[in-house]
Amino acid sequence: MDILTRHVTIRDFLNLPLDNELVNQLLNCGIRASTTGNMQWYSIIVTKSLTQKEKIIPLHFNQKPAKTAPVILTFCADINRFNKWCLLNNTDPGYNNFLSFFNAAIDALLVAQNVCIAAENIGLGICYLGTAVYNAQELIDVLNLPTLVVPVTSVALGWPAEFPPLTDRLPLKAVVHIEEYHDYSNEAIRTLYKVKENLESSKQFIKENNVETLAQVFTTVRYKKTDNEYFSEKFLRTLRNQGFMV
Amino acid sequence: MDILTRHVTIRDFLNLPLDNELVNQLLNCGIRASTTGNMQWYSIIVTKSLTQKEKIIPLHFNQKPAKTAPVILTFCADINRFNKWCLLNNTDPGYNNFLSFFNAAIDALLVAQNVCIAAENIGLGICYLGTAVYNAQELIDVLNLPTLVVPVTSVALGWPAEFPPLTDRLPLKAVVHIEEYHDYSNEAIRTLYKVKENLESSKQFIKENNVETLAQVFTTVRYKKTDNEYFSEKFLRTLRNQGFMV
Numbered sequence: 001m002d003i004l005t006r007h008v009t010i011r012d013f014l015n016l017p018l019d020n021e022l023v024n025q026l027l028n029c030g031i032r033a034s035t036t037g038n039m040q041w042y043s044i045i046v047t048k049s050l051t052q053k054e055k056i057i058p059l060h061f062n063q064k065p066a067k068t069a070p071v072i073l074t075f076c077a078d079i080n081r082f083n084k085w086c087l088l089n090n091t092d093p094g095y096n097n098f099l100s101f102f103n104a105a106i107d108a109l110l111v112a113q114n115v116c117i118a119a120e121n122i123g124l125g126i127c128y129l130g131t132a133v134y135n136a137q138e139l140i141d142v143l144n145l146p147t148l149v150v151p152v153t154s155v156a157l158g159w160p161a162e163f164p165p166l167t168d169r170l171p172l173k174a175v176v177h178i179e180e181y182h183d184y185s186n187e188a189i190r191t192l193y194k195v196k197e198n199l200e201s202s203k204q205f206i207k208e209n210n211v212e213t214l215a216q217v218f219t220t221v222r223y224k225k226t227d228n229e230y231f232s233e234k235f236l237r238t239l240r241n242q243g244f245m246v
Numbered sequence: 247m248d249i250l251t252r253h254v255t256i257r258d259f260l261n262l263p264l265d266n267e268l269v270n271q272l273l274n275c276g277i278r279a280s281t282t283g284n285m286q287w288y289s290i291i292v293t294k295s296l297t298q299k300e301k302i303i304p305l306h307f308n309q310k311p312a313k314t315a316p317v318i319l320t321f322c323a324d325i326n327r328f329n330k331w332c333l334l335n336n337t338d339p340g341y342n343n344f345l346s347f348f349n350a351a352i353d354a355l356l357v358a359q360n361v362c363i364a365a366e367n368i369g370l371g372i373c374y375l376g377t378a379v380y381n382a383q384e385l386i387d388v389l390n391l392p393t394l395v396v397p398v399t400s401v402a403l404g405w406p407a408e409f410p411p412l413t414d415r416l417p418l419k420a421v422v423h424i425e426e427y428h429d430y431s432n433e434a435i436r437t438l439y440k441v442k443e444n445l446e447s448s449k450q451f452i453k454e455n456n457v458e459t460l461a462q463v464f465t466t467v468r469y470k471k472t473d474n475e476y477f478s479e480k481f482l483r484t485l486r487n488q489g490f491m492v
Binding site for chain 1: 338341
């Protein structure tokens, strides 16, 4: 369990290629994850070439992990393959809906997490790139994804060029509820977030961004309402374009 | 990596309780998973009591793993806690949209997979219950989930009462694409699904369900178009009810 509890995100990778055989080992761990009805509603796109990276890195907003990683994996909800199989077998699939997309997304994310754990187990570093969802449409174009295939996350993968310390987490009791949800009083919220607010790094964030509270760093700088709403509409449009909201 | 490659779903559990301390160890592995902006947009509801189980098991269609597991974990996308923290810190959150829900769902699913791997590492068995999404609204009622909290998956957890063999997977090349997606010809689909179609268990499924092809078992019995469309609408309605599609 040490592999799980020692996880840190790596944002800078050594300029060393990854062997295809090694990547396949990780992917083979990935596809053993649980999958809805054993239908494997996912595909993984491996990006290693400079040509593709030049197109993909800007879609991840030129973040350092995307720029420095020798491999970027894009995990996609994929019902195209299963759909084709159904059509070849005299039956009408009926998976062009939001529920099926969501099931496929679950499948893809469990595979992604397995691959990340397998990678960390041999000393590789990983960084999830949430930007895959922000720019799903552009990734679809670059990766040539057909109807019923949508990226749900990307992972930058490589040998770590940094060894950052563990980041903070809220105490377990903040995120676990026994038998039913016990909603938080203002006092409980203040107590649960106190350690995070008092971290040196948090104080630094507040200062750098010239705001009053740590929460404002999130709401006015990192995850802004206007951005969320813009990318939300964009992602829903992508799901419709890819045939998932019929 | 053996833990990952040996994964099998357990659908029958021994009638043995799980120690709270042990469950907390697993959950502590869970919360070390990557999380968007370290915001931890998830909550986990632990169901152990008979009273709650009697309400929850039917929502999982009385499936054997739900009925026999000593513990059911329900992993929820949760922005309620973070939202309250923002409001207490003089700022307007802006996370009541689909993108934020989806980010929270990713967070929750990575935690779930970590918990499952930690569980399997000590010999426990797990079964994902996709029904959490089908009956999200009813789970919200039973688990008392507030606005901005939605179940995305449940996991039945316990000591295995069965030791099933590994299930089949498509060959790696069926789900991995190098540099860009290479769409499947009819011939490729036929080849990639041949092993699955020829399994004894597949032939049995076809016979039992009185259909012609394995694909028809999925489309006409297990994951039917009418069901998918019904539960799709229902889940979208739940997302709106919980404040995520403003």
